[in-house]
Each structure stands twice: as C-alpha cells, then as structure tokens.
Amino acid sequence: MSTWFSNFPLWSALIAIGLAQFVKIPITYLYTRRWDWRLIFSTGGMPSSHSAAVTALTTAVGLIEGFNSTYFAISTVFAIIIMFDAAGVRRHAGTHAAVLNTLIEDFNVLVEEMKALRIKPRQERARKLKELLGHQPSEVIVGAWLGIIQSYVLYPLWIA
16 A cells, blocks of 8 residues: 555646646636636636646656656657647537527527427427537646646656
8 A cells, every 4th residue: 555655757747636626716817816716626718637648657757767668658659648638629619509599599599489389399499419528729738737847846846
C-alpha cells in the first residue's frame, strides 16, 4: 500500500485534475462575475482537466523513468490521443448537443401549445442535453501547460 501512496505519476495526474477543476471557478468568475462552484464537477471549460492530467502524468513518468523510456513514449501517445479527443470529438459532441437543445426547446413549446389545445402529446417534455463536453484548443493548451508545470513544481517536493 505504501508504494501506491508514493507513486508520483499517479498523484501528479490526480492533483492536476483537482487543480484544473478548481482553477475553472475563478477563471469563470473573471468572465461572468458570478461564482459557480458546480464547475468543480463539470466537464469542459478553461483549463482542460483532461489535458492537465495526461500531461502531468506524462511529465511525471518522464521525470521518474526518463524521457527516453518506453513508459514515457506510451504516456505521450496516450496524452496526444486524449487531448485530440477533448478538442475534437468531445467538442463536436457539445456542439451537436447545443443544436439538439434548440430543437428540444422548440419541441417543448409545441408540447405546451398542444396542451393548450387539449391535445395529449405522446411525450410530456424533453430534457436538455449537456453542452459543455469538450474543449476549445486554447483550453487544451492551457490545461497541458498546467499539467507540465505542476509536475515540475511538485517533483522536487515529492522526492525530498
């Protein structure tokens, strides 16, 4: 059990996720002037916690195992795939959700109009989909730098 607690790459990645999720709150406050603590548990937004986690993991693996190791190579490829997915597929899924939500709003208006005419619709109301799923490229880049910097800062403290 003691080796699990001393696994720097694991803890670096987990700390990076927590840090990225926490940092979303003040960053969002700067833009919206309101505190939204739900962001701690949400996906999407600035910075990408996915990117922070995988770059923290990759950097920590490089620091521990060496930047020319097979483990670092595996982690790097893993990180690239995750960041590409966060900025690509997941972002597009969020865009699709936004379009579908417009259709859902129209559907819900239609349901209300049908009720006013005393026509019983087949389905009461549709629920909106979550739109903030993926990341803009800038959010991925900032998350990546956050993970790298965090690992370099924690490494000397962890090893000491």
